Amino acid sequence: MHYSWVHVSQFDEDSGEQRYVQVKSFNSLPDAQEFVKGSPVPLSVHLAANGWFAVTLHDLYTEQEAKDVSNALKSHGLIAKDSMVTIGNTYVRRVCCD
Structure with a gap:
């Protein structure tokens, strides 16, 4: 089974029925933090x-809200066109930016 198919209850994050909008990913925390600073x-x-x-939008949304927000931000060029709505089942914990 692929790890992204499983929701691990021991992870710090649990979105429940809420959704994240993931806009980018990085293989280093400093690169991700730098991207956040310039957003x-x-x-x-x-x-x-x-x-x-x-890297996700800071807030969580209902599924439809996440789609609406994502589409609006994409149409204004504020997030990447390949950004996606996700339940965040592979997110272990938030490590940056309040």
Whole structure:
């Protein structure tokens, strides 16, 4: 079974029914932090189970809200076109930016 198919209850993060909008990922925390600093929208960084760092919008949303917010930000060029809505089941804990 692929690790992304499993939701681990021991992870610090649990979005429940809420969704994240992931806008980018990095293989180093300093690179992710630098990206967050330069963003026009509030972002957070999460350590993922694969050792990478997922950058998401700071807030959580219902599924439809996440899609609406994501589409609006994409259409204004504020987040990448390949940003995605996710339950964050591979996010171990938030490591940056309040």
